[in-house]
Amino acid sequence: MNIGAVTLPSICSHTSHCAFPVRATASNGVTSPPNLAIEGKNLSYAITARNGKLVPILNDCSLCIPSGQLWMLLGPNGCGKSTLLKILAGLLNPTHGAVYVKRPRSFVFQNPDHQVVMPTVEGDVAFGLGKFNLTQNEVRSRVAKALHAVGMSDYLQRPVQTLSGGQKQRVAIAGALAESCKVLLLDELTTFLDESDQIGVIKAVKNSLDGSEEVTALWVTHRLEELEYADGAIYMENGKVVMHGTPSNIMGFLKERISSYTNRINS
Numbered sequence: 001m002n003i004g005a006v007t008l009p010s011i012c013s014h015t016s017h018c019a020f021p022v023r024a025t026a027s028n029g030v031t032s033p034p035n036l037a038i039e040g041k042n043l044s045y046a047i048t049a050r051n052g053k054l055v056p057i058l059n060d061c062s063l064c065i066p067s068g069q070l071w072m073l074l075g076p077n078g079c080g081k082s083t084l085l086k087i088l089a090g091l092l093n094p095t096h097g098a099v100y101v102k103r104p105r106s107f108v109f110q111n112p113d114h115q116v117v118m119p120t121v122e123g124d125v126a127f128g129l130g131k132f133n134l135t136q137n138e139v140r141s142r143v144a145k146a147l148h149a150v151g152m153s154d155y156l157q158r159p160v161q162t163l164s165g166g167q168k169q170r171v172a173i174a175g176a177l178a179e180s181c182k183v184l185l186l187d188e189l190t191t192f193l194d195e196s197d198q199i200g201v202i203k204a205v206k207n208s209l210d211g212s213e214e215v216t217a218l219w220v221t222h223r224l225e226e227l228e229y230a231d232g233a234i235y236m237e238n239g240k241v242v243m244h245g246t247p248s249n250i251m252g253f254l255k256e257r258i259s260s261y262t263n264r265i266n267s
């Protein structure tokens with residue numbers, strides 16, 4: 001069973017407060033521009049505190065991510081990255097704004113030990129395919145293709161409990177790929193991993209995207225060095241999208257921030 005990579009239902013998560021008409025999917029009659037996998041417009045999210053007051057968490061966030069690319073979502077602790085990702089996953093509804101995400105989409109959680117629980121790698125990747133009414137050969141072929149994409153072909157019969165954290169993450173990603181997920185939403189997958197496992201997971205994601213526009217990934221991270229694998233990046237602060245651009249633009253922007261902060265401290 002693959003509980004880490006949750007394949008989410010094909011519902012449109014926009015609310016009646018949509019600032020723009022969310023474009024129809026095959027199931028609901030709206031369509032996204034062909035080159036965009038993720039589009040959020042003026043997204044806000046607030047929770048109601050015990051005293052009845054609204055506490056804003058996201059404030060007017062807009063973003064768009066082209067199909068077939070790996071994008072990173074960066075920002076300090078508590079700035080709203082996971083909340084934004086959950087909105088894109090349809091796990092939370094925005095208070096205002098509109099969101100379009102290609103389907104099926106899959107949310108992969110942070111902790112590798114929450115990812116995979118079937119006894120073998122093969123069983124785990126195949127688990128989510130039960131609902132598709134596939135022949136055994138089709139299941140085998142999808143599992144093999146997905147494991148190949150994440151560099152885990154040699155682990156087909158391995159007991160899941162013998163895998164490293166990074167290998168478990170890769171199996172979770174393979175589960176999502178086997179189900180033909182179009183969008184992978186990945187929340188700080190490398191937090192609990194050692195350095196070689198971190199690179200293995202990020203390369204697996206990159207590899208699963210290469211050569212097609214079929215799969216798009218949004219990767220939440222704290223690690224600036226992971227930017228080198230990205231096609232684009234979004235930087236958030238205090239519930240807002242502060243910058244949206246190429247990895248080198250974001251890197252330049254952050255370096256400038258750090259140096260002006262250091263200068264202020266020194267002076």
Ligand SMILES: Nc1ncnc2c1ncn2[C@@H]1O[C@H](COP(=O)(O)OP(=O)(O)OP(=O)(O)O)[C@@H](O)[C@H]1O
Nearest residue numbers: 047057075076077078079080081082083084188222
């Ligand atoms: N259900 C909730 N109730 C109260 N506050 C919440 C809730 N969900 C999120 N928050 C607050 O909203 C802010 C954004 O949280 P979020 O988890 O999205 O941040 P984050 O950028 O993912 O942080 P981190 O880098 O630590 O994972 C935080 O201050 C958090 O405490």
Ligand SMILES: [Mg+2]
Nearest residue numbers: 081082083188
């Ligand atoms: Mg978070």
